[in-house]
Amino acid sequence: MKISLHHTLLCLVIISGFLASCSVSRVSSERKFPAKQLKEDFSIFQGALEESHPSLYWFTPKEKMDAAFSEVYSHLNDSMTERQFRTHLLKVITSIRCGHTSINYSKRFSRYLDTAGLKLFPLGFKVWKDTLAVTANLNRKDSIFRRGTVVKSINNYSSKQLIDTFFNYITGDGYSQAGRYQTLSTFGTFGVLYKNVLGLTDSFAITYVTPEGSDAVATIPVYKPVKDSVEVSDSLKPEKYSQRDRRTLRRFSTRHVQVDTSLNSAYMLLNTFSTGTNLRKFFRTSFKNIDRLGLKHLVIDVRSNGGGEAGNSTLLTQYLTDHKFKVGDSLYAVKRSSKYRDYIKFQPIYWLITSVITHKRSDGNFHFGYYERHTFRPFKKHHFDGSIYILTGGNSFSATTLFAQELKGQKNVTIVGEETGGGAYGNTAWIIPELTLPNTRLRVGIPKFRFVMRRELVKEGRGVMPDVFAAPTAKDIQKGIDVKLEAVKALIIKANEANQAVMMK
Structure with a gap:
């Protein structure tokens, strides 16, 4: 059977595109980097910060920063995913106490997250001191956790334990607490940190304060996005607005x-x-x-x-x-x-x-x-x-x-x-x-x-x-x-x- 070169090339393009899309999903979500590559990336990460960051020791003494670097490096004895590695590096970034220093996922992993439809922690909170007050709920049919409901614990972690734990992964300027509380209050941040630090479960047992002022416990499921399930009531579509x-x-x-x-x-x-x-x-x-x-x-x-x-x-x-x-x-x-x-x-x-x-x-x-x-x-x-x-x-x-x-x-x-x-x-x-770190492709912003x-x-x-x-x-x-x-x-x-x-x- 004779097949034209045009059709052959077209088939190859389609097949390679399909394989690439499958590869992005599989590799981006599951790929683990060997310890050797993680250590190579970490050495560049640490070296660049020590070389060029003008405020590395402004609020954290050198011995404490050295200890933060060493503590993270000690965990790099086994393979990790990009997500896991970034979570470890965030602890170092947070120790600097500079809100402009950042570490972002690789472009490839970021694209994957945009379309992956991963399970999500369903609640968003206004956070201050030891208090979590619900501001958003992805489970729209939920009649319990409405706006303003105070949550006291999640899966046996008290609100204070959760806030204190997540603060280890939130950057901010100096000793200002308001910025960190506000970051944790931004919808999505609390859920992402819960997933990256503690891990998502299929359901969450939540202790909350009822409208009558007493404590009660309710179990809610993890949120599973359904493609094209979100209705946009007011968008900036061309057909609606010039x-x-x-x-x-x-x-x-x-x-x-x-x-x-x-x-x-x-x-x-x-x-x-x-x-x-x-x-x-x-x-x-x-x-x-x-x-x-x-x-x-x-x-x-x-x-x-x-x-x-x-x-x-x-x-x-x-x-x-x-x-x-x-x-x-x-x-x-x-x-x-x-x-x-x-x-x-x-x-x-x-x-x-x-x-x-x-x-x-x-x-x-x-x-x-x-x-x-x-x-x-x-x-x-x-x-x-x-x-x-x-x-x-x-x-x-x-x-x-x-x-x-x-x-x-x-x-x-x-x-x-x-x-x-x-x-x-x-x-x-x-x-x-x-x-950009050469192996994981994590992107580090160094002011x-x-x-x-x-x-x-x-x-x-x-x-x-x-x-x-x-x-x-x-x-x-x-x-x-x-x-x-x-x-x-x-x-x-x-x-x-x-x-x-x-x-x-």
Whole structure:
């Protein structure tokens, strides 16, 4: 039988594609790497951190970091999956106490996880101290574990045991606890850590607090995703929204301003300082309109702002600050190049950038002098001089912390909410090269610059503390009450009443 070359090649492509897809599923989920390869990867992982991370010993003494490296290395005597190896490395990353240092799965394994339909822990929680309050449940027909239900134990692990255990695998800046609680509260994080650290079972015996206040136990099954079972009630499908509509909706979810004339106030939601969001124009237009309306109160909500470009956070600060300021005390890298360059994506570009923007000083470090020397001044045009309320929380991170800390203590500024996840003292970030381990292909983000914003705050190592603390209880979660926004509203009403009383005299 004669078969054309075209058909032969087509069959080979189809067969190879099928085998590749099967291989991805099988290898990505089950493949174990021999101890020799794990040790090779670990040596590169440790060496790169010790060589280039400028804050490896900022909050953890060298002897403790050495012990963390040794403890993980001692477990590498048998083969492991990528998931298992990454979980071990996370313990080292967490010990550094730097929220910008990360370790991610290989691209291949990440693609597998996106489509694998693996079993999942079904509940999500708002986490604080020793408390777990349900915020989400994948088992939609479950009538017990509704929003706000307090869980006291899972499979005989108390809530405190679970939180303390998972904290060993959650990165964060310095000694800020709010950021770690918020990370664990992000839906999916608790379940992933439960699976990776403790292992999933087919069911979970959960002790919870009933609406009457007594303890009870219920057993729920593990969640098994069914392909195409999720109904999307409101998506951004092309047939439902135009391209312009989708852009508008995305911008609105990222940043917008709402005006309440009854309270003489504006509410600015700002979920990022990233580039590509046209924030310069947004700030200019927003403050022009606020000035035109003569509003006396401005609420800036950065609770979900994980940071971005320091230039954007500085720009916003200039519309609000009443004094000249420098962004920080020092900003420097300890290395320009790396002997692990073969494993670092875009290493020549990082070398070129740091060679251009930094200069070696007598301390042996490579300083980025612009932010150390430059003084920024308040804007005169459309500058806001009324009362400012900044909403913060555990997700307020990186450049957001720069913004909040610079304004903290100003007489017309009140910070409301919880401690920021980002350090008030500074951070380690700015340029974050990605190192890929050669065997497992795990990707390690190692920030290159140490930024000291307030050197006197380094020892304490905390986030920006609120002037007015406001955090939800289980009942608030159950009722859907935004306690931070309600706290700000009460402050504005009180201020307006006081001003009205003065005017009536």
